[in-house]
Amino acid sequence: MIIVIVRTIILYAIILIVMRIMGKRQLGQLQPFELVITILISELAAVPMQDTGIPLINGIIPIFILMTAQILLSFITLKSEKARGIICGKPSILIEDGNIMEKELSKLYFNINDLLEQLRVKGYPDIKDVEFAILETEGQLSVIPKSSKRPATPKDLKLNVTQEKIPITIIIDGVLIKENLKIARLSEKDISKILSQKGVNSFKEVFFAGLDSSGQFFFQIKDFVRNR
Incomplete structure (x- = not known):
């Protein structure tokens, strides 16, 4: 039993390392060759x-071989436009100027x-509102609405x-996330001073704090501090 547990932990750790090396992508964003390698x-x-x-x-060696193959293919697709088209495919236009491309749908078995359904999910139930609908290489549908239907900016x-x-x-x-203090160009003393002005004496009393998109500091204290 102990052997099974140890083997499981080792393989789990190796898979985590391999997936981190291969890059950060959600399952729905994987290219076909990436999905195949992940399943294998x-x-x-x-x-x-x-x-x-x-x-x-016998399990570890093939895993690292597949990881190497995935990294190599990713590098090739990064450097070569032609190889990218062969390995990953090319985006396909399914709707153009409100007209469905029947031949393209048949070609893709779509x-x-x-x-x-995809258009409704994107918020465009009327095909005539769509300028372009493009099926991306990872299977996601990108919708570009007509100018008259786009939200005002x-x-x-x-x-x-x-x-x-x-x-x-x-x-x-x-x-306290010290790495982020450098990004925000603040010090621990600056944060302590701001919190003390709000009646907070310790970082441990703060549940969450940060700078918003406008650069303003905001925070939320923990429940036990609020209720004491």
């Missing part, structure tokens, strides 16, 4: 995990009901708006 890796890990008679190395309304910044997390569950 999971199968290779499952066999030695279940059968203790199979040497652990039926009209699926197309209409500050530029359209000729409004001057302040450029937003990336929100920065400063404190999580009482722990």
Whole structure:
């Protein structure tokens, strides 16, 4: 039993490392070759995990071979447009100027009901409102609405708006994120001073704190502090 537990932990750790090396992507964003490699890796890990008679190395070596193959293919698709088209495919236009491309749907085995469902999910139930609908290489449908159907932007309304910044997390569950302090160009003393002005004496009393998109500091204290 202990052997099974140890083997499982080792394989789990190896899979985590391999998936991190291969990059951060959600399952729905994987290219076909990436999805195939991910499935094969999971199968290779499952066999030695279940059968203790199979040497652990027999599962680990193929996993690293597949990881190397995936990295190599990713590098090739990064450097070569032609190879990218062969390996990943090319985006396909399914709707152009409100007209469904029947031949393209047939070529991709993509039926009209699926197309209409995807459009409704994107918030466009009427095909005539769509300028372009493009099926991306990872299977996602990108919808470009007609100009008259696009939401008005500050530029359209000729409004001057302040450029937003990336929100920065400063404190999580009482722990100060020092790496983010450098990004925010603040020190621990600065945060302590701001909190003390609000009646908070310790970082441990703060559940969450950060800078919003406008650069303003905000925080939320923990429940036990609020209720005491």
